[in-house]
Amino acid sequence: MAKGSVQSKLSPSAIRRPLLRWFEREARDLPWRRTRDPYAIWVSEIMLQQTRVPAAVPYYERFVRRFPTVHTLAKAPLDSVLKLWEGLGYYSRARNLHRAAREIITRFGGQIPETRAELLSLPGIGAYTAGAISSIAFGRREPLVDGNVTRVLCRVFRVRRNPKEAAVQKKLWSLAEELLPSARPGDFNQALMELGSEVCLPRNPLCDICPLRKVCLARLHGEQARLPVRPRTKPIPCHTVVVGVIERNGRILIDKRRSEGLLGGLWEFPGGKKRSGESLEEALHREVLEEIGIRIRVGGPVATIDHAYSHFRVRLHAFRCTYASGTPQCFGCDAVKWVRPGDLRRYAFPAANKKIIQILQTSRRCGSAQS
Ligand code: SF4
Missing domain, CATH: 1.10.340.30 (Hypothetical protein; domain 2)
Structure with a gap:
């Protein structure tokens, strides 16, 4: 110095x-x-x-x-x-x-x-x-x-x-x-x-x-x-995350993240981190049950999205799901809501979830244009 x-x-x-x-x-x-x-x-x-x-x-x-x-x-x-x-x-x-x-x-x-x-x-x-x-x-x-x-x-x-x-x-x-x-x-x-x-x-x-x-x-x-001297940086961890676009009677289930912490207060599709040894589908069943207390049927994939945060990266897999049983409750979140697909834009979502919404809306528009 x-x-x-x-x-x-x-x-x-x-x-x-x-x-x-x-x-x-x-x-x-x-x-x-x-x-x-x-x-x-x-x-x-x-x-x-x-x-x-x-x-x-x-x-x-x-x-x-x-x-x-x-x-x-x-x-x-x-x-x-x-x-x-x-x-x-x-x-x-x-x-x-x-x-x-x-x-x-x-x-x-x-x-x-x-x-x-x-x-x-x-x-x-x-x-x-x-x-x-x-x-x-x-x-x-x-x-x-x-x-x-x-x-x-x-x-x-x-x-x-x-x-x-x-x-x-x-x-x-x-x-x-x-x-x-x-x-x-x-x-x-x-x-x-x-x-x-x-x-x-x-x-x-x-x-x-x-x-x-x-x-x-x-x-x-x-x-x-x-200059400035750069300290050696550690490799950034990458997490695999899985979420469900859960439908019932034409509505989609979203939940609100706890107000403190990363992305606190934002809405998202239910899901969470995959554990080692789990398949994506198994992780999604477990996360949805732990987070909001319902059982689902997991369908086809919607999208896979890579997103970088400041200290880690995520690869987020989204699946179409249908509701099977249980009453949605807030075990790991602040609120849950069934919303019409067209109303999703009224809620604040993190960037990776926004991309899922865009993909859903594009596929809905294409679907209605073809039908
Ligand atoms: S302050 Fe920065 S831009 Fe200016 S002479 Fe020094 S190193 Fe170069």
């Missing part, structure tokens, strides 16, 4: 001035940059935690149109918030946003708090998001470090240790704080992130057009490609 303070190695102004000038010229025109409304900035920051800018923009625009204030969001049922979030993934962000909106009403009189400490007390707001809201919306001198800022700082200051180590994280936060100007701290933070996103790319950084090329220690030592 580069030793010593920022002042002893690189003057903060040698970084601030060219970076801010570059940001004034090159900043992308993004919808959340046209406002200082802390609510809008908060929503955008939560969306951008796990989503790239081009994918987040249409979701952001729909979200603030439907829920333009913290009050409208707090009053909305969670189901409608999840429905609007459908497809964006990482649904705990939406659940926490909704919970935090309600806390802002009850604990802060409907005003989004300004300070880092108060922001950190809200669900879903960590150190990065607190720094972003406090500096960008309120102009407070609060640093932030995300993946883009980590990459820029590791290269500019030639940090040659794994940035995930606690001591290195601490160092990066203190570098980010030392660099922050008292005037325009929000612009400076956004400029650092923008540089990481648009110029200081993970592979092949565009050093020739970088405003920091004259001071960047990684560039001066020809080490851009080696």
Whole structure:
């Protein structure tokens, strides 16, 4: 790691001035940059935690149109918030946003708090998001470090240790704080992130057009490609999951996942993980019985869908099934419902289940066109 303070190695102004000038010229025109409304900035920051800018923009625009204030969001049922979030993934962000909106009403009189400490007390707001809201919306001198800022700082200051180590994280936060100007701290933070996103790319950084090329220690030592240090990653596990599209009297059975945990609060087709030694059909019989307490007849396959989550992948096999016996109950879920096929679109489903719905609807349309 580069030793010593920022002042002893690189003057903060040698970084601030060219970076801010570059940001004034090159900043992308993004919808959340046209406002200082802390609510809008908060929503955008939560969306951008796990989503790239081009994918987040249409979701952001729909979200603030439907829920333009913290009050409208707090009053909305969670189901409608999840429905609007459908497809964006990482649904705990939406659940926490909704919970935090309600806390802002009850604990802060409907005003989004300004300070880092108060922001950190809200669900879903960590150190990065607190720094972003406090500096960008309120102009407070609060640093932030995300993946883009980590990459820029590791290269500019030639940090040659794994940035995930606690001591290195601490160092990066203190570098980010030392660099922050008292005037325009929000612009400076956004400029650092923008540089990481648009110029200081993970592979092949565009050093020739970088405003920091004259001071960047990684560039001066020809080490851009080696920094930040990447720890060895473990292979990602892959699970086999089986679900049933269970029909009875023209309706399909869906269940609502428990509100906490992965995909919490979303609807899905009943099913679960296959165990070793089980056939797909055996796994489906067992999972449906354990989850909702009914017996089914398993028919032909509907689709096989591969889907990647952040820490694992799934291969999901969907089968057409018919109801055989029992009363649907919630043993492993929050609710069960028989719904008409045409009403499935009203519920928020995870991406892999959405693909099954599309396939069902296409086959229904083809079926009715042929008949
Ligand atoms: S000079 Fe290159 S490596 Fe250094 S900050 Fe700029 S783009 Fe990144």
